[in-house]
Amino acid sequence: MASKNRELKEAKVLEIKERMEKAQSMVISKYQGLTVEEDTELRRKLREEGVEYKVYKNTLSIIAAKELGFENLVDLFQGPVSIALGYDDPTAPARILYDFAKEHKKLELKGGMIQGEVCNTDKIKEFATIPPKEVLLAKLVGSFKAPLSNLVYLLNAIKAKKESEEA
Incomplete structure (x- = not known):
């Protein structure tokens, strides 16, 4: 049973790594406190722009980030966080989450990575205005x-x- 659980976790880490590697940008946000309706609205807006929105276990996200050499992202994976992954437009995740957070104060941008550059919240907000x-x-x-x-x-x-x- 423990072996099966480990295999599932390794497969999930591999999935996270593949998505992180493929993404042009990634924005990590704290979503705690959003209602189901608000979360559904956010997911719809992200999906319309081709942005993938995921919630993973922090420990698995940390392992994936470390294996990819994104150690600077590790501190962002604390508490209930989500990852918005942009594959086509690198500014899309930042822009959509930033605009949504202006109206929904419960959503908090924590940081992320845009085209290989690890960004703090202020940098994410700069990219959001592009x-x-x-x-x-x-x-x-x-x-x-x-x-x-x-x-x-x-x-x-x-x-x-x-x-x-x-x-």
């Missing part, structure tokens, strides 16, 4: 488009002026 990748790309395209539009307008004005002078 707009989503799609918004940043749209702004970038817009910044390229504006000068080109002005150039086209200028060229059309020059063309129109030359045509009126010739007539």
Whole structure:
């Protein structure tokens, strides 16, 4: 029986390690005090953005973090904590949890890791204010488009002026 229990724990540690390794970002938060409705709402928001939200045993999370060399995360696994794992947009977990925590004071950001960098709560909040990748790309395209539009307008004005002078 003890052997079977150990195998289950080792499999769970392997699962946690794989998820941590694959994630571009990971935010650890204290969720104690959230109602079932609030937790369901949070999970729905995270899922819509492609963020995985898990609650694991702290001892297993600590083992996984240590095996991956994330010793700086170990202190965050105290008390009832959850892990939000972002695979596509590295700012998504921080942004969603930060916005949710503004309305639901029971949710407390503890820290995490974004693209290999271990972050404290303040750093997570900084990342939370970065707009989503799609918004940043749209702004970038817009910044390229504006000068080109002005150039086209200028060229059309020059063309129109030359045509009126010739007539």
